[in-house]
Amino acid sequence: MQRIRSEQLYEEAQEHIVGGVNSPSRSFKAVGGGAPVFMQKGQGAHFWDVDGNKYIDYLAAFGPIITGHAHPVVTEAIVQAAHNGTLLGTATEHEIKLAKELKAAIPSMDKVRFVNSGTEAVMSTIRVARAFTGRNKIIKFAGCYHGHADLVLVAAGSGPSTLGIPDSAGIPPSIASEVITVPFNELDGLRLALERWGNEVAAVMVEPIVGNFGMVMPKPGFLEGLCKLTRDAGALVIYDEVISAFRFHYGSAQTFHAFPDQSLIRPDLTALGKIIGGGMPIGAYGGRADVMAMVAPLGPAYQAGTMAGNPASVLAGLACLEVLKQPGVYEQMERLAVKLVDGLQQSAVRHGVSLTINRIAGAFSTHFCNHPVTNYEEAQGANSELFAKFFRLMLERGVYLAPSKYEAWFLTTAHTDAEIDETLLAADESFLEMSKN
Numbered sequence: 515m516q517r518i519r520s521e522q523l524y525e526e527a528q529e530h531i532v533g534g535v536n537s538p539s540r541s542f543k544a545v546g547g548g549a550p551v552f553m554q555k556g557q558g559a560h561f562w563d564v565d566g567n568k569y570i571d572y573l574a575a576f577g578p579i580i581t582g583h584a585h586p587v588v589t590e591a592i593v594q595a596a597h598n599g600t601l602l603g604t605a606t607e608h609e610i611k612l613a614k615e616l617k618a619a620i621p622s623m624d625k626v627r628f629v630n631s632g633t634e635a636v637m638s639t640i641r642v643a644r645a646f647t648g649r650n651k652i653i654k655f656a657g658c659y660h661g662h663a664d665l666v667l668v669a670a671g672s673g674p675s676t677l678g679i680p681d682s683a684g685i686p687p688s689i690a691s692e693v694i695t696v697p698f699n700e701l702d703g704l705r706l707a708l709e710r711w712g713n714e715v716a717a718v719m720v721e722p723i724v725g726n727f728g729m730v731m732p733k734p735g736f737l738e739g740l741c742k743l744t745r746d747a748g749a750l751v752i753y754d755e756v757i758s759a760f761r762f763h764y765g766s767a768q769t770f771h772a773f774p775d776q777s778l779i780r781p782d783l784t785a786l787g788k789i790i791g792g793g794m795p796i797g798a799y800g801g802r803a804d805v806m807a808m809v810a811p812l813g814p815a816y817q818a819g820t821m822a823g824n825p826a827s828v829l830a831g832l833a834c835l836e837v838l839k840q841p842g843v844y845e846q847m848e849r850l851a852v853k854l855v856d857g858l859q860q861s862a863v864r865h866g867v868s869l870t871i872n873r874i875a876g877a878f879s880t881h882f883c884n885h886p887v888t889n890y891e892e893a894q895g896a897n898s899e900l901f902a903k904f905f906r907l908m909l910e911r912g913v914y915l916a917p918s919k920y921e922a923w924f925l926t927t928a929h930t931d932a933e934i935d936e937t938l939l940a941a942d943e944s945f946l947e948m949s950k951n
């Protein structure tokens with residue numbers, strides 16, 4: 515497969531755009547480097563690059579594109595929005611409609627506020643939690659990604675329960691020292707951290723179903739225990755559902771059938787993004803009415819946005835949710851994911867490739883290892899070189915995966931059996947290649 519134009523554009527991009535990409539996750543750094551593919555358009559479950567090559571897309575733009583690219587209902591909503599002014603800078607009726615949809619699907623959200631990205635949503639929940647509790651510290655879980663705000667770009671320290679060290683340059687130690695990182699899927703680290711710093715902790719932040727070190731379900735009792743320990747310490751529970759909301763069913767992780775008693779896993783605040791904007795920039799946060807009453811103009815916690823709740827994003831989000839409400843939509847994505855995962859697993863076994871797949875409804879992650887992946891450490895333990903090789907072999911066969919071993923494969927409503935069959939053929943050839951050396 516020739517990608518001459520992509521190579522040329524990458525050269526040019528690097529002269530003008532830092533690193534040639536506008537988000538590091540789009541670079542191919544984690545899969546051996548070189549020019550990323552420059553895409554020209556997306557339609558349904560497919561991408562076409564600037565050299566005319568066609569790919570089946572499992573990236574779904576890192577999650578939001580659940581109805582496939584350029585879905586007619588979503589596209590029409592954006593066109594209509596454009597005709598009536600993409601940004602009015604005033605309140606609109608559309609925002610109420612989307613807020614009502616979100617509240618109906620995620621009942622812990624008494625009150626909602628729209629922002630422009632997942633990062634902003636998370637950042638805002640932290641400010642509100644701090645304002646409400648009068649405390650400063652945050653506890654998060656190793657490997658969970660919550661956007662690029664200072665406070666959440668903090669990694670684990672050397673022990674299971676130490677104050678954070680920055681995960682990025684440019685984050686003052688004074689900020690990192692307000693963050694405690696503990697392991698996901700075990701309560702001991704959290705318990706220890708709360709014992710030590712509990713009365714300083716404003717909130718415990720978690721991806722209730724993880725999407726950022728592969729797809730990882732919380733173990734039975736983990737979320738229940740997390741909520742109880744956090745409340746006992748007088749802190750708030752914040753769920754980052756930027757990936758998980760509307761991904762697995764029409765609702766979010768906190769309303770997912772996998773959890774027997776949802777009253778025990780109810781968060782105080784929730785951060786949303788991605789799917790709720792139908793592919794347009796959006797974020798939202800919300801939760802308990804008394805906590806959200808801290809937010810300006812009602813309360814003293816300031817949070818604002820020129821673009822927040824703009825009609826284009828809100829109408830695209832409403833259109834996307836309308837598509838997702840149609841009967842059978844999630845069942846179809848899940849059926850295809852099961853078929854794909856079964857096929858991948860059989861093929862990997864046939865060629866002697868060690869592969870652990872974590873699937874949750876229509877999304878899954880592939881880890882080249884022979885142990886289960888239930889936390890960040892185990893995900894780190896998967897073979898990065900083998901993933902990079904698999905990524906390249908699949909790319910050459912017209913299958914576009916996220917360029918990182920930690921990212922998920924996402925099915926969309928546009929995928930069909932034809933794409934799955936084609937993908938399985940490509941995977942079988944790829945595993946055969948991989949088994950040769």
Ligand code: PMP
Pocket residue numbers: 576630631632633634636659660661662721725726754755756757787788
């Ligand atoms: N939270 C989670 C769970 C995410 O996966 C992401 C993005 N991948 C974010 C927050 C940040 O969202 P955004 O990129 O829209 O700022």
